[in-house]
Amino acid sequence: MREIAVISGRNTSGKDSLLVSFFSLAGQSVLVDCSLEFSGLRKVLGTGSVKVKQLPFFRGFSFDADRCSHCRKCLDICYQHAIGYDHDRIRYYEYRCSHCGSCIRWCPLMVLGFENQSDISLSITETPLGPLLFSQSLCEPGLQGELIRALRDKAAGFCKDRKLGTLLINGSRGVNASSCCALVGVDVILIVTSPSIWAEEDLVSDIRLSRHSGIEPFIILNKAGMDTDFDDKVEALCESNRLSVFGRIPVEESFRHALIRGTSLVEYAPGSEAAASIRSIWHRMNDSISQVRP
Amino acid sequence: MPEPVNITFYSPVPGSGANFLSVGFFQYLTRRQDHSVALYDCDYQYPLADSLLKVWLKEEGKVTVRLPVINRNQCILCKACARACAFHAIRIEPAISYITLDEERCRACHACLNTCRYDAIREKPGEIGQWRKYQWKENALVFEGTLQAEEFFAIRFIQQLKALPFSGRYKLVVAYSGMSYSALESIHNTDILIVVIDPAFFDTRYFDWILRLLKKNDHHPYVILNRCEVVNNELISWLFNNNLDILAEIPEVRLPGGMEQNAEYPAFLPDGHIGLEACFSSLYQFVEKVTIIPG
Incomplete structure (x- = not known):
């Protein structure tokens, strides 16, 4: 099994469209969406029925409003301000809570508590191209890495069970624990960049991120020809990092139309220049993988 | 205003x-x-x-954020703070018999501060x-x-x-x-x-x-x-x-x-x-x- 990760610094660089195209080119493959925010992948591919699998390692919060004496002790105790008080009732802001348990210990009536069930889950959907795994639930920032690990484990299991050869990974945004988690142990990292004012800054941090996981990345320049100055800048940047631009995809209107119709560009406009360049990138990448791992 | x-x-x-x-x-x-x-x-x-x-x-x-810091002079080793910590950041070193705080695990929730009755845990600013x-x-x-x-x-x-x-x-x-x-x-x-x-x-x-x-x-x-x-x-x-x-x-x-x-x-x-x-x-x-x- 080979694992191919695609990352890009900020969004709107065309990473999702590219991944969908790769997914249809790869044939026998599994796609994992490690970006816990929304991505175009789910819109394009996640339209079928979704199987949801609960994950047990997260805790939820419970509160018994009937027994509460409104002493407001918990408000003073919680240093995170996760418990608020308005309109004569206790309000709980889940996103601020670190589940430290201070409030439970201090509540004289013990009406606050944790329960093991929560709505954190993995979603699996069977698309015409292959299975897509993603997660549509909120979890604490500290636990996102764990969630991504669970997603990748599950996907690797899929590959093993169904004897699929390729695991495509949609990397998560930014440079942090969860984006590192999405890149650990992959075979190839593709960095997608496209003209924007942040692109150079992002490219540098993405190169750093992929070198952190021990892999020399392939750089793909999307929307090439839109801004020739930018193309030159990316080339110079790659050169100074001892890399080269692996592929260029020209500006293509059909990308957005393909997204709306829910297909990949390779299927929607197979004759276009962009589709041809995506195909060439895919084949050259496969060649380079087989050179490393015959 | x-x-x-x-x-x-x-x-x-x-x-x-x-x-x-x-x-x-x-x-x-x-x-x-x-x-x-x-x-x-x-x-x-x-x-x-x-x-x-x-x-x-x-x-x-x-x-x-205000991170806890342990004042060993006042600690009586009652282990209440270690039990209170949900992230296992406070540990007791058995050989040396004092309490250590692992700052990488600490989430500054102040559960230990609220628990300690002997004023052995103080606050210090930690930059995030x-x-x-x-x-x-x-x-x-x-x-x-x-x-x-x-x-x-x-x-x-x-x-x-x-x-x-x-x-x-x-x-x-x-x-x-x-x-x-x-x-x-x-x-x-x-x-x-x-x-x-x-x-x-x-x-x-x-x-x-x-x-x-x-x-x-x-x-x-x-x-x-x-x-x-x-x-x-x-x-x-x-x-x-x-x-x-x-x-x-x-x-x-x-x-x-x-x-x-x-x-x-x-x-x-x-x-x-x-x-x-x-x-x-x-x-x-x-x-x-x-x-x-x-x-």
């Missing part, structure tokens, strides 16, 4: 254009010169202000990031910062960034995009929540989920459609079914030759882009209508 009006721009799909709209609206409000305006950028990973606007640094500081205050025009300030600690401090970081003092009329907040705890925290306590949607990236299931979470936290969103040439009937019917109002529709802004750094508002638009100008003026009228100054 009345509290500033908090207007939050949020894009559920990262890359929908909330950043550009907020900066554009910020420039629009500044140009009117009626009141002073501040822009708070909650994106702790990728702050935008210094790359979009020609700003100069006015003030900077550290964002800190920096904030910066920029001046753009006389009446326009920009606040942003970068987080330099574990991601679970992001919520605390956004809380403190949004609490930085500003006494003007409009407080524009750029929320952390996507749906996460950081996004919910940056939307917290807003007067007007504006959700920027790109019709090309609309997905019913995802937006249903977002709307449920926003409603759960008592937010009522208003919608701006960005890059609205693409007509998505699914989106229109979804907005209608959920009683959401469209404040404005903006056609795609094509920037010839990419975006120039440090561009100013009229300059970063192609000439005669009526859509954006009309959007801002209708947005301004809406804000004025919703928040009438008493007196």
